[in-house]
Amino acid sequence: MNRLVIENLNAGYGSVAVLHDVCMEVRESEFVALLGTNGNGKSTLLNTILGFVRPQGGRILLDWDGQTIDLARLQPHEIVNAGVALVPEGRRLVPNLTVEENLILAGSCPRAKDQISRNLDFCYTTFPLLKERRAQQASTMSGGQQQLLAIARALMTSPRIMLIDEPSVGLAPIVVGQVFEAVRELQTTQKLTILMAEQSFFQAVDLASRAYVLSHGHIIRAIDRAVEQIDPEDLRAAMMGLEHS
Amino acid sequence: MFADQFINAIGTGVMLGSIYAALALGLAVTFGLLHIPNIAHPAFVIAGAYVVAMGNSYGLDPLLVALLALAPFYVAGLGFYEFYARVFERRGSADTMNALTLFFGVSLVLETLLLMRFGTNQQSVSVGYVGQSLTIGLLSLPYRLLVPALLAPVMVAALWLYLRHTHTGIAVRAVAHDERALSVSGIDPRWIKRHAFGIAAATAVVAGAALIIIGPVDPFGGRLQIGRAFAVVVLAGMGSIPGTIAAGILIGVSEALVSAFASPSWAPAVAFSILLATLALRPQGLFGARR
Numbered sequence: 230m231n232r233l234v235i236e237n238l239n240a241g242y243g244s245v246a247v248l249h250d251v252c253m254e255v256r257e258s259e260f261v262a263l264l265g266t267n268g269n270g271k272s273t274l275l276n277t278i279l280g281f282v283r284p285q286g287g288r289i290l291l292d293w294d295g296q297t298i299d300l301a302r303l304q305p306h307e308i309v310n311a312g313v314a315l316v317p318e319g320r321r322l323v324p325n326l327t328v329e330e331n332l333i334l335a336g337s338c339p340r341a342k343d344q345i346s347r348n349l350d351f352c353y354t355t356f357p358l359l360k361e362r363r364a365q366q367a368s369t370m371s372g373g374q375q376q377l378l379a380i381a382r383a384l385m386t387s388p389r390i391m392l393i394d395e396p397s398v399g400l401a402p403i404v405v406g407q408v409f410e411a412v413r414e415l416q417t418t419q420k421l422t423i424l425m426a427e428q429s430f431f432q433a434v435d436l437a438s439r440a441y442v443l444s445h446g447h448i449i450r451a452i453d454r455a456v457e458q459i460d461p462e463d464l465r466a467a468m469m470g471l472e473h474s
Numbered sequence: 475m476f477a478d479q480f481i482n483a484i485g486t487g488v489m490l491g492s493i494y495a496a497l498a499l500g501l502a503v504t505f506g507l508l509h510i511p512n513i514a515h516p517a518f519v520i521a522g523a524y525v526v527a528m529g530n531s532y533g534l535d536p537l538l539v540a541l542l543a544l545a546p547f548y549v550a551g552l553g554f555y556e557f558y559a560r561v562f563e564r565r566g567s568a569d570t571m572n573a574l575t576l577f578f579g580v581s582l583v584l585e586t587l588l589l590m591r592f593g594t595n596q597q598s599v600s601v602g603y604v605g606q607s608l609t610i611g612l613l614s615l616p617y618r619l620l621v622p623a624l625l626a627p628v629m630v631a632a633l634w635l636y637l638r639h640t641h642t643g644i645a646v647r648a649v650a651h652d653e654r655a656l657s658v659s660g661i662d663p664r665w666i667k668r669h670a671f672g673i674a675a676a677t678a679v680v681a682g683a684a685l686i687i688i689g690p691v692d693p694f695g696g697r698l699q700i701g702r703a704f705a706v707v708v709l710a711g712m713g714s715i716p717g718t719i720a721a722g723i724l725i726g727v728s729e730a731l732v733s734a735f736a737s738p739s740w741a742p743a744v745a746f747s748i749l750l751a752t753l754a755l756r757p758q759g760l761f762g763a764r765r
């Protein structure tokens with residue numbers, strides 16, 4: 230089965246431990262929600278998967294097409310080229326490049342460069358707004374547009390798995406709705422595999438087939454819709470730390 | 475008489491200015507685009523001039539030697555960046571002061587190597603067209619300035635097209651803004667910076683050819699150029715490649731006019747006076763993006 234597996238992951242910054250014994254898994258075509266309020270380690274987890282934060286223990290394995298790749302040994306750009314894309318917190322577009330240049334930059338990575346024109350067409354069909362604004366500087370777009378561009382940029386790398394870090398941050402509620410709608414659309418029509426960190430919780434849970442709740446760097450809930458019903462209230466209580474786990 | 479002097483000062487200034495742009499181009503890449511203050515670039519240019527002189531001593535045309543030396547200089551630039559990155563960036567201590575110290579040291583080493591190998595004697599090239607001039611009305615353009623002056627527009631155009639229209643070029647323009655954005659795009663930021671350093675070093679041998687066609691060069695000839703090269707890059711606007719030509723010419727013409735109508739001894743102050751005046755009005759330089 231194609232999947233990303235995280236086993237007993239410990240990670241942090243220098244002597245500050247943030248993630249403790251995190252175990253989770255994301256299977257092909259799944260939408261997994263990673264829930265937790267501010268400061269509980271969601272970004273640290275995604276950044277560790279992408280190689281920006283070095284694991285201090287445990288394993289991060291990409292099991293795909295009969296191959297197992299140990300991501301912990303790779304550098305960030307190599308991890309992207311192994312098929313794990315990140316839509317980072319704060320989007321991290323290149324501000325002085327145009328929309329199209331941002332897309333082409335990602336599309337020219339070794340993994341995707343043979344499909345670059347097909348990927349670009351796909352992004353422009355999926356997000357017509359980006360096509361209209363292709364010559365505009367990324368920094369001059371609104372927050373919501375930038376978020377869509379960051380998602381499109383991740384698509385340009387032909388990902389097997391897309392990690393999305395709090396796409397709702399800093400966006401007006403109506404725009405958050407549009408961004409989630411775009412993600413949902415991608416997930417349902419393209420069967421894209423997604424791991425999304427969120428605290429804007431109900432929308433995320435609606436989409437998810439599975440959910441994990443991260444609290445102080447520990448996974449305190451792991452819920453699989455295929456096995457049990459997701460009780461949003463229970464999840465929300467866990468996430469808010471309203472009860473002990 | 476005055477018109478004659480004026481026109482020729484302008485002509486000389488434009489040619490010199492274009493050559494300043496060629497000298498500064500590599501710095502426009504390393505400092506303007508990558509924000510790494512490579513003050514060793516003029517020393518690279520001098521090394522390039524020496525290589526051109528050596529090739530010329532076997533009867534090769536200076537421009538041909540420069541063309542042949544592009545690839546070796548590119549490779550030397552890769553190595554140079556790798557050295558810099560190992561010394562500093564890995565340790566996360568790549569602050570400007572450390573970098574300046576390192577590059578200053580590299581300049582001294584290069585100068586010393588040239589001095590040991592070639593002595594203090596000046597090196598020069600012999601080409602047929604040196605000594606002749608193109609005359610258009612009152613204007614007289616010596617080929618020893620005109621030929622080098624034509625190199626800058628060619629290099630600038632090539633580099634500009636490269637940065638605009640190739641995938642790696644886009645990555646070079648992006649890397650100083652956000653390395654992580656490059657990683658997320660599946661591109662190795664370090665590879666891109668190394669490549670950019672290689673390109674900068676390759677421009678140095680062409681600039682070296684320009685310099686030595688103008689006149690003899692000694693191991694310390696780079697020192698004179700450091701301040702002016704930085705002035706060109708900052709005046710152009712950090713990261714603006716075409717701007718280097720305009721900035722170079724603005725400085726070159728002003729210097730020529732000051733030399734012709736005031737005193738040549740004032741000329742060295744011209745670059746910085748223009749730089750300061752411009753920055754007071756346009757902090758982003760002539761063509762730089764506002765930040």
Ligand SMILES: Nc1ncnc2c1ncn2[C@@H]1O[C@H](COP(=O)(O)OP(=O)(O)O)[C@@H](O)[C@H]1O
Pocket residue numbers: 242245247265266267268269270271272273274
């Ligand atoms: N670069 C960093 N250096 C040191 N500590 C950090 C850094 N980034 C995050 N942290 C700490 O790690 C913890 C988890 O933060 P983060 O992963 O950003 O959480 P979340 O994304 O869930 O809001 C917080 O206590 C935060 O202060």
Ligand SMILES: [Mg+2]
Pocket residue numbers: 271272273318394395
């Ligand atoms: Mg976060």
